[in-house]
Amino acid sequence: MAFQGKTKRTQHQFPSPEELYLSGTLPRTTEAVDGLWLHQGDVIRAYAEQHHTTSDLALELPTGSGKTVPGLLIAEWVRQKSEGPVIFATPTKQLARQVLATARREGVPSHLLIGSHKGWDTAEQSDVEGADAIGITTYSAIFNSSPKLPEPRLIVFDDAHAGEQFVGAEYGVTIQRYKDPETYEVVLATISPFLSGLLLQRLRGEPDPGAHHQVRLLLPAVNPKVLAKLDAVLATLPEPYKFEFAMIRSGLASCCVYLSYGGIQIRPMMPPTFENRIFSRAGQRIYLSATLGSGGELERAFGRPQIVRMPLPTKTPPRSGRRLFLFPDLAAGGDALGLTKRIVGVTNKALVLSQETSAKTEAAAAAFAGDSIPVLGRDDVERGLDAFAKAPTGVLGLANRYDGLDLPGRACRIVVLGGKPDAVGLQDKFLSERAEASAALAERLRTRIVQGAGRCTRGPNDYAVVVVLGSDITRYFSRPDHREALEPELQAEVEFGWKNSRGTDPDEVIENVEMFLKHDADWRENGEPLVAEFRQDAVKVESSGADALGDAAAVEVEAWHLAFRGEWLSASEQLQEAARRVGAGGDSTRGYRGLLLYLAGVWLHLGAEDEAQRAGARQLVRKAAAASAVRGTWLREMPDLPGAEEVPLASMDVAAVGAIVARLRGQLRPNRVAGDLQKMREALAQDDSTVYEGGLTTLGSFLGAEASKPQGKGRCDSAWVWGTAIWMTIEAKSEQHPDGLLPLHDIRQANTQLDQLAADRSMDHPPAGSPAIIVSDRLTADPEHAPAANTNVYLASTETIEQIAGDISSVWSELLTSAAGLQAEQTLRQYVRSVMTEHGCLPSQVINRLTQNRIRPGG
Structure with a gap:
């Protein structure tokens, strides 16, 4: 037979992809879409x-x-x-x-x-x-x-x-302690010169409950010996670490190390994709x-x-189905998990999404599944969703999978969003929880939530229930600025869901779910018109600081590329410019600006060729501290640049250290102190308000404050005073349970407490920056009442107070054991400072821990 083959390929040239589609030349199957939207x-x-x-x-x-x-x-x-x-x-x-x-x-x-x-x-x-x-x-x-x-x-x-x-995340080495404790210990030992003995002890011991120690930032490049040793250790690690390390080895000096009890991540903040x-x-x-x-x-x-x-050429984005948002944490009865299980039980078919580990997410899915209902996880859908989508029942739990899951039509009608997905990796956790740079994550967080909520509404005629579960994500949706950043259609659905969850009897919630899932005349006549009313008032507003962050992105990316190549001076210049642009965002971007300034200072130090440049590096670090103010407590954990003076303590911290040193120098009875600490922790574990108030005042005194219960009707439950540096008033609502919102009365009462304290002391006003804290396990304030709060009023949980009490107990245990042998005044002060810093118990750190949740929106 003669040679056979094809003639040269010919291609039709169409003016646009649309005309290619309309031409009919694509061999589409009978299952192809009917046409383009x-x-x-x-x-x-x-x-x-x-x-x-x-x-x-x-x-x-x-x-x-x-x-x-x-x-x-x-x-x-x-x-x-x-x-x-x-x-x-x-x-x-x-x-x-x-x-x-x-x-x-x-x-x-x-x-x-x-x-x-x-x-x-x-x-x-x-x-x-x-x-x-x-x-x-x-x-x-x-x-x-x-x-x-x-x-x-x-x-x-x-x-x-x-x-x-x-x-x-591909450009970095990630070591999870529970998966590989040996490698975790090897790398921890390598970076140990950056850590105090106290911190090493905490990391090597039992899990530390202190939330403030979750993630610490280290920059190995400032210590060339540690950097060289880290390079050598990482180079010896087996798969998959050796492939991860190959992605960053040439620029290891520019990488950040994020350290927590649960893991270590080594990566540049931005990937060197160039x-x-x-x-x-x-x-x-x-x-x-x-x-x-x-x-x-x-x-x-x-x-x-x-x-x-x-962006979409059309002004109005296409509708992607209808969602019924539900907030079980707001419903009457206080059993959010039980109500969620009942909701899932309406269809016995649900998708559960969470940023927890796969094991924890799948365990949550199992908890929501009824008897004999199949529970599926990551391995069951590795090759596709058909097994779940076509099954009549089942609960699928997936971790960190907010994208790429299509469950349209009858495939699934219920999605459970378990918790706020704001910290998928250690870098995210550091930015959010330590650097107060959550503005830089706002777009990412919002997108994950929107994507997760839309997994079962893939077309205009789809409909699904979205269960928003957890105190953190419920608080997120309580803030008007977070809602207003959503598309108007989604804003309306969230507002409708909030109104129909707050204080609603669980039986009524289930009735509403059943009505919605029938999607018949009852829903069209009684539900849909109400959502439409909310839609008329909804207007999308970009999140605070977004424009400033967007303006800085180009120079920020360029700065990281230069740093990865070791071009430190140019990288520092670019990052300083990025910090200037980020600063246009005001208070919302202050924490992120402080971080950029600090990194710019370190890079300038690494590239410095003379003393003038080294002095400039130290000045940038000082600017970073000023930008971060009280909230940037992470900066105190960073080593000083060579030649820099020790970063002075904030005046409130000086007052606390002085008070504790004086107490240690006085007639101290260790057994009495230990007994008082135990009583304090027991009091703060109770609901009884009178007992709880006494525990708060004892806690304040051990934190080096002048602590007391002000006399008179309607006064705060405990006042902590650190000289004239800063004060704190605390309203303890320990008897409140998490099945509801903070009442307006509590907010108004907290608004007045600092001014009353100033009047007690014959002062015109309290020191600048003094916060008023409401301690309650209520999730958040009602969005309608939150604007009534002063900008210095915050909501903190009883759990946070218990963690601080546990940490200050550890501080005093250390002090009682070791301080007695320190005779020199300055040596003792330095030791007290070090122990309090490592346990997060300096006043600036305690205030940071208690002021994570400002009640007033946009404040």
Whole structure:
């Protein structure tokens, strides 16, 4: 037989992806979508007309509005233009398989390139490299130490709003203590020169309940010996650490170490993606995102200085179904978990999402499942959701999977959002809990919540119940500024759900769920019109500080790239400029600005060529301390730069250390002190208000304050005074249980307490920055009452008070054991300072711990 073959491939040239779709040349199957939605056509048309050559482009397609088909059509249009290989990347393998199924359904030639490259089909790999098919892969196949994909003309990133989790986290070594305690101990020993003996002891002992010790920042580059040893130790670690380390080894000096009892993470704050040839040499990168906030989230997550945003051409985003939000923590009865189980039991089919570990999330799913109801987890859906989607019943628990799960129609009607997903990794936890830089995470957090809530509403006719479970996420939704940052449709659903959960009898909640899930005339006549009323008043407002953060993103990314290359002086200059821009956000971005200034100071020190530059570095560190003010207690844990004077204590901390030293020098009876500490902790574990108040005053005295219960009707339960430096009043509502909201009366009472204390002392006003604390296990204040609170009124839990009591007990145990042998006054002061600092018990640290939840919105 003669030679056979194909003639040269011919490609039709269409003006836009939309016309390619309408041409009928794609071999679509009978299961293909009936047609493009209006907004999908608008998006791909605008891309062809305006942005075909834009190097970095973000397309906004809200959750449930159909991102995959437009993304595939753009990818196929570019491929047919014979401009080079095209890659379509997804966060997970499961989602990659899902995209492949969609591509084949729509007639788009595609191959799956996931897992180890050794298992890829050679012919399929050649098709992708030769632009005969689109390569569908995962983010991890691109962002690794040795990617095997071809250098593409175009990369499309699906669910790009999850970039930090699937890109930034790839550039780092993460060691989880419960999985690998030996490696944790080896690395901990390596970085131990940065840690006090007290902290090492706490990290090596039993789990520490103190929330303030959750994450600590270390910068190994300031100690060249530690940096060299860390490099040597990490280089000896086995898989998977050796592959993780290969991603950052050349820039290890720029990396941060985030240390907690549960793990260690070593990474730069922003990924050096410029080193990745697949990513950086692509002709174009398109980011399909559910939301295009103005805070620079995409730039920071992908390490690109500038990403052009192309929002939906239509003013009104497409509706993605109807959600009934429920807040079990607000319902009457105080049994949020029990009510959630009853809600799940209405259908015996639910998706449970959480940022906890897979084991904990799956355990939560099991707790909500009724007898004989199947419980599924991560391993059950590794190859797809069909097993769960097609099952008549079942509860699926997934950790950190807020994206890429499509459960439309009858596949699932109930989603449980378990807790606020604000700290997926240690870097997030540090920014949120220690650096007071949550403004930098606001866009990321909001997107995770919106994405999670939309897993079961994938089209305009879908409907699902969204159960918002947990005190932290309930408090999040209580703040008007958080609600107003949502799209108006979602704002209305949240407002409707809040109103119909607060104080509602559990039986009535279940009746409402049943009515909603029937979705018949009763819902259309009694529910839908009320949601529509809330929708009329809803207006989207960008979160505070977003514009300033967005303006800083480009120079911030460039600064980290320079630092990764060791160009310290230029990196410091860029980061100083980023800090200046971030500062335009005012108080909302103050903590993040302080962090940037500190890093800029360290980098200037690392690159300093003379004493003038070293002095400039020390000045930047001082500016960081001023920017962070009382809230930046993490700065006191950082080692001084060589030549720098010891960072002076805040005046309130000086007063406390002095009071404790004087007490130690006095007629002290150790057994009496130990007994008083025990009584204090017992009192603070009770609900009885009189006993609890006495425990608070004892606690204040052990913290070095002049503590007392002011006399008179309507006065605070305990006042803590540190000279004229700062005061604190505490209203103890220990008898309140978490099944409700803080009443307006409590807020108004707290507003007056500091002024009354000033009058007692014949002063015009209390010291600046003095807080008034309401201690209660009520979740939050009613959004309608919260604006009545003064800006210095905060809500703290009884658990936080108990943690502080436990920590100050440890402080005094250390002092009673060791201080007696310290004769020199200055030596004793230094020791007291050190012990209190390590246990988070300096007044500045205690105030930081008690003022995490300001009641007044936007304050």
